[in-house]
Amino acid sequence: MTSTPRKLRSKFEPGTTRWAVRRAQWMAMGLKEEDFDKPKIAIVNSSSKLSVCFQHLDGVAAVVERAIREAGGVPFEIRTATPSDFVTSAGKQGRYLMPTRDLMVNDIEVQVEGAELDGMVLLSSCDKTTPAHLMAAGRLNVPSIIVTCGYQLGDQCGDRHNDIEEVYKSVGALKARKITLKQLTDMTCTAITGPGVCAGLATANSMHCMAEALGMALPGSAPIRAGGEKLNEYAVRAGQAIMELVEKDIRPRQIMTAAAFRNAVRTAVAIGTSVNVPRHLIAAAIESEVDVDVIKEFEAAVEVPQVTQVRPNGPDRIETFDQAGGVSGAMKQIAAVLDTSVLTVTGRTLKDNLEARPAPDESVIKPMSAPFRREPGLAIVRGNLAPQGAVVKLSAVPAHVRLFTAPAVVFEDEALAIAGLENGKVHRNQVVVLRMLGPKGGPGTVFAASFMAALVGAGLGDTVAVVTDGELSGLNSGITIGQVMPEAAEGGPLAAVADGDTIIIDLNRRTIMLDVAQEELQRRLANLPARAATTEKGWLAMYQQLVQPLAKGAVLGAR
Incomplete structure (x- = not known):
């Protein structure tokens, strides 16, 4: 007994308008009679x-x-x-x-x-x-x-392996005057093959x-x-x-x-x-x-x-x-x-x-009983600065850093933060807060990853933390807390951080805290200044109206 073929939704009823006009289109494109079935x-x-x-x-x-x-x-x-x-x-x-x-x-x-x-x-x-x-x-x-x-x-550049990650980080090395523009230019020629x-x-x-x-x-x-x-x-x-x-x-x-x-x-x-x-x-x-x-x-x-x-x-x-x-x-x-x-x-x-599938090479992919690290490579942290959570790539944080406490320095423009690497505003033992860069605040998530890469290239990746509602790259390493939820433009606590506030990042406890009294945090949030309407037009303006919070994947939909 033969099974009945499944009815295809693309097979329209002969004689209907949509059947006739599509048939004319596709016949002109070279489809054969049997293709319609x-x-x-x-x-x-x-x-x-x-x-x-x-x-x-x-x-x-x-x-x-x-x-x-x-x-x-x-x-x-x-x-x-x-x-x-x-x-x-x-x-x-x-x-x-x-x-x-x-x-x-x-x-x-x-x-x-x-x-x-x-x-x-x-x-x-x-x-x-x-x-x-x-x-x-x-x-x-x-x-x-x-x-x-x-x-x-990638390929070799001199005596070192080179790829796009190395180029990315080396922009910071250039700004820190650790390499020359000629060296960075040479790297761009061999990073991708x-x-x-x-x-x-x-x-x-x-x-x-x-x-x-x-x-x-x-x-x-x-x-x-x-x-x-x-x-x-x-x-x-x-x-x-x-x-x-x-x-x-x-x-x-x-x-x-x-x-x-x-x-x-x-x-x-x-x-x-x-x-x-x-x-x-x-x-x-x-x-x-x-x-x-x-x-x-x-x-x-x-x-x-x-x-x-x-x-x-x-x-x-x-x-x-x-x-x-x-x-x-x-x-x-x-x-x-x-x-x-x-x-x-x-x-x-x-x-x-x-x-x-064949058994993996255990020198590269370890069994669970003998892993490279006993902790997961990716984790969620929460606290009064990220009540809905934030994401940290534990595997890319320096192994000796599990508790980091430092004063905040706040930027709402990544370009100004990168300039801070050159003018000394960004230095060791700080938490750099990059905010108003999320889907709603951008509008369209700002690519904050370039600052983190520059920070690592400048040799500050294990002495400066970055906390942001902007978008990071999977290539980023260092003490990086991303996708802070809710984002600052949605009234999240990140909007209330002031220069000099102490931020405590405890990766062992999976917490991120702003060291101010809860009453003070609430007072600040209640008195946030009104933000000017975006001057963006076109797709970014439409996106800002439709985008859902990060906790909902920043999908589009009615609010």
């Missing part, structure tokens, strides 16, 4: 010639397209906006970066839902693309699969790993080198897998469950992902309508140790992590604290997937 698959391509992160995606899209055709589908490549953290961050101090994440989600919705396509293959690259793709998959809930499009490689996202466990590679940890990317695909044959092999497999997902009607909300998000959180702390991961996981969970408190899941994962030491968390490079087994290797090592019964895009369980 096949699944129509969107290849979501965030290609751009602005950034090396995306320059290879057209080639990946072509591989996926052929695989879909050979598997019996009809591919349609669609394009979206493309933010690059190191290129489109130039305008307005990076305020376009976070808003573009949500712009992409809506862009995908318009094209895939407007055309009523049957599935999506999403080509993920730089920082905001993977979260946007996970959010879109959760919102639209059509069969979907993420293709992680890989990392770039091919396509793909930043080397290291920054936000892009972190979110690639999270896509696999959630079950939305094929096992073994994160991290992966861009431009390599292995990536092409995974692109072919993704083209085949999406057809199976459509045939079996396996949808993202069957995969991105509360248990899957719990697995992703535990994997994140085990490998020490970017500080930006919590906000993106929250956003994906909200779009997927999953009842899970991501921040509390991070707090509950305190017993999960750090089993890798990938830069900036330690000496290992991202390609070393890849060769040692990648995120699936790490998940094999921490399988005891994961729910391995969850479904994945393979159509099989996580348990099945992990059993099929």
Whole structure:
């Protein structure tokens, strides 16, 4: 007895208006009669010639397209906006970066839902693309699969290995007069030798790993080198897998469950992902309508140790992590604290997937019984300065720093903070507060990561702490507390900090406190000066009106 083929939403009733006009369009594009009965698959391509992160995606899209055709589908490549953290961050101090994440989600919705396509293959690259793709998959809930499009490689500069992290930090070394402009210029010539996202466990590679940890990317695909044959092999497999997902009607909300998000959180702390991961996981969970408190899941994962030491968390490079087994290797090592019964895009369980993966190289990916560090790589801190929580990358904090108490110096403009490194306003034994830089305050989250990188490059990374509601980079290291919730522009306590106030950061107790009496803090908050309305126009002004608090992933919606 043969099963009845699943009805495709893209197959319109003959004789209707939408059937007739679309048929005319697609016949003119070369579709054949039999194609109208096949699944129509969107290849979501965030290609751009602005950034090396995306320059290879057209080639990946072509591989996926052929695989879909050979598997019996009809591919349609669609394009979206493309933010690059190191290129489109130039305008307005990076305020376009976070808003573009949500712009992409809506862009995908318009094209895939407007055309009523049957599935999506999403080509993920730089920082905001993977979260946007996970959010879109959760919102639209059509069969979907993420293709992680890989990392770039660095090269030697003189007698040292060089990559984008080194360039990033060396701006601070230049300002501190530790290197010359000629040396920094030479570094920019050898930092990147091919396509793909930043080397290291920054936000892009972190979110690639999270896509696999959630079950939305094929096992073994994160991290992966861009431009390599292995990536092409995974692109072919993704083209085949999406057809199976459509045939079996396996949808993202069957995969991105509360248990899957719990697995992703535990994997994140085990490998020490970017500080930006919590906000993106929250956003994906909200779009997927999953009842899970991501921040509390991070707090509950305190017993999960750090089993890798990938830069900036330690000496290992991202390609070393890849060769040692990648995120699936790490998940094999921490399988005891994961729910391995969850479904994945393979159509099989996580348990099945992990059993099929080779054992990791334990010199790079340690077992839980003998980890690199007994504490998680990523943690949540709370206190009167961050009542809804803030994020710290413990794995990138100097090992000897667990209690840091110092006076605050407050900036509401990152450029002024960077200038402070040169004019002496920023010096040892301070807590630099960078505020009014969050999604609402920016508007559009200000890319505060450049100050932290400059601070480390200036040799102050272990003697100056940074507390901010702005956006940090996964490449940042040092005493950095990010995603302070609520943000200052929402009336959060960060808005009440004054120059000279003492801030106490206790990483052992996971607390961050402003050392003023509660009555005084409340008085200050009640008397905050009214802020002038933004002068921004266009997309950033619209974003400010629609963006939700950081605790809600900074997704868009009615308040």
